[in-house]
Structure formats: structure tokens, C-alpha cells
Amino acid sequence: MSGTDPPYARYVALGDSQTEGLGDGDDTVGLRGWADRLAERLARHNCALQYANLAVRGRLAGQVRAEQLTPALALRPDLATVVAGVNDLLRPRFDADEVAEHLEVMFAALTAHGARVATLTFPDVARITPLARPLSSRVTALNERIRQAARRHGVTVAETGHHPVVTDPRLWSPDRLHASPEGHRRIAAAVAHALALPNSDDSWTHPLPPAKTAAAVGWRAAAQELRWATTFLGPWLGRRLRGRSTGEGHTAKRPHLLPVQTPTSPRHGEGSS
Numbered sequence: 001m002s003g004t005d006p007p008y009a010r011y012v013a014l015g016d017s018q019t020e021g022l023g024d025g026d027d028t029v030g031l032r033g034w035a036d037r038l039a040e041r042l043a044r045h046n047c048a049l050q051y052a053n054l055a056v057r058g059r060l061a062g063q064v065r066a067e068q069l070t071p072a073l074a075l076r077p078d079l080a081t082v083v084a085g086v087n088d089l090l091r092p093r094f095d096a097d098e099v100a101e102h103l104e105v106m107f108a109a110l111t112a113h114g115a116r117v118a119t120l121t122f123p124d125v126a127r128i129t130p131l132a133r134p135l136s137s138r139v140t141a142l143n144e145r146i147r148q149a150a151r152r153h154g155v156t157v158a159e160t161g162h163h164p165v166v167t168d169p170r171l172w173s174p175d176r177l178h179a180s181p182e183g184h185r186r187i188a189a190a191v192a193h194a195l196a197l198p199n200s201d202d203s204w205t206h207p208l209p210p211a212k213t214a215a216a217v218g219w220r221a222a223a224q225e226l227r228w229a230t231t232f233l234g235p236w237l238g239r240r241l242r243g244r245s246t247g248e249g250h251t252a253k254r255p256h257l258l259p260v261q262t263p264t265s266p267r268h269g270e271g272s273s
Contacts, residue, residue, distance in 0.1 A: 020033060061102040
């Protein structure tokens with residue numbers, strides 16, 4: 001969006017837990033998340049912006065398509081973000097082509113109705129937790145198909161997957177599946193940069209200052225991995241074996257287009273965009 005383009009008036013976000021905002025707030029104080037942060041940036045240039053967030057945690061790409069696409073089209077967005085597929089690649093039976101097909105149907109429908117659409121690629125989870133190394137090839141396959149589908153429909157892609165900073169533990173919640181508040185801030189900045197929003201730049205790719213504590217090595221690192229597996233991975237696998245999802249009983253937090261309340265002053269590192 002250049003200085004001569006009209007500001008976006010209706011932004012609709014589709015997706016799963018990351019777009020819902022898990023890791024940035026909680027269900028008691030409320031979730032913020034990168035899509036909310038992007039909406040706040042947009043609202044600084046158009047105080048009349050209307051924003052809806054249809055994302056629900058635990059949703060597979062096919063569920064996002066089945067449950068969120070029709071309501072999204074009904075809201076007539078001029079900007080939409082579609083981010084899904086991580087829950088799929090964590091499942092035993094993963095088909096990158098099938099996931100990409102669901103994403104492409106959403107890309108095609110939204111762009112055909114006049115929306116500017118943006119999506120993003122995913123980081124290699126093995127660089128975040130070594131126990132996830134078997135998933136590396138899945139991430140690579142899904143990212144490539146996302147790029148291909150995006151090219152066919154003129155969808156903007158924020159390439160968040162390959163920058164070294166995205167694997168900094170400080171950008172991730174303790175469960176290593178959801179971004180931390182700083183991670184969500186950087187995702188919003190990445191999408192804003194890909195969309196060429198005013199005052200956006202590549203500063204989201206810059207490394208964080210050196211950590212005050214040294215990274216764990218040797219047996220300490222192994223103990224951390226074991227603790228993570230016991231606390232987060234084990235319960236997650238247990239839910240999957242029982243056919244349960246974290247999204248059970250949850251609905252979209254913001255199903256209707258509503259005005260955006262912008263912070264009284266930009267948060268650290270967000271600039272004035």
C-alpha cells in the first residue's frame with residue numbers, strides 16, 4: 001500500500017491458534033496476537049478500520065476452509081490473512097498437497113472477491129526443538145506449496161521461515177508451538193513489511209540483544225528437552241490419541257467486523273506504523 005493507495009477498510013483474519021493469539025495474553029486477560037497487532041498498525045492509518053478475527057485454536061487447514069471461508073467472504077474484506085497448516089503437519093498422516101489445496105481454495109476465493117490476501121511461511125520446528133527433527137521435511141514441503149499457490153493467485157507471502165531470529169527461544173512460548181508476545185509482534189511486523197505498509201521495514205528480522213543467561217548445554221539441555229516433552233509434548237500427543245483438540249468448545253473471538261482500539265502509544269519496537 002503506497003501513499004496514494006486508499007487505506008484498508010475491512011480486515012479479516014482466518015486461521016488457527018497463532019492467528020487467534022495464543023501465547024500473547026491468555027483466556028483470562030484476553031488474547032492479543034499478531035493479527036490484532038497488525039490491525040492496530042492498519043488502524044493508525046485509517047481510524048475507521050473494521051476488523052474481524054475468525055481464527056480458532058486447534059483447527060486443521062480443511063477446518064479453517066470449511067468453517068471460516070464463507071463467513072469471511074460475507075464480511076467483504078479488502079484485506080485478509082490466511083495462515084493454517086501447522087496443526088496438519090503435526091499429525092501422523094500429513095499430506096502437503098492436501099493442505100496446500102485447502103489454502104489455495106481460500107486464496108482463490110478471497111482474491112476473486114477483491115481482497116488483498118497475505119499469508120506466511122513457517123520456521124523449521126527442528127531449529128526450535130531438536131525432538132521435532134522428523135518434521136523438518138514436512139515444513140519444507142508445505143512452505144514450497146504455499147509459495148506456489150500464492151504466486152498463482154497474487155497472494156503476498158511474508159517469509160518468516162528462514163531468518164535466524166525466528167528460532168530465538170525468546171520469540172516462543174514455553175510450549176514451543178506458539179509465539180511469545182515478542183514473537184507475535186515480529187509476525188505482525190513481517191506481514192506489514194510484506195504488504196509494504198507505511199513505516200514498515202525489515203527490522204523484524206534483526207537479532208535480539210544477547211541473552212543475559214547462557215544457553216544450556218550438555219545434560220542441562222537434555223533435561224530441558226525432557227521437561228518440555230513431559231510438560232507439553234506428552235499431553236499434546238495424549239489429546240491427539242483420544243481424538244481431542246484444544247479448540248473444543250472454542251469459537252472465534254471476534255466474528256464480526258468491529259472498530260479497532262489502537263494503543264495510546266506504540267509498544268516497544270513497533271514504530272509508528
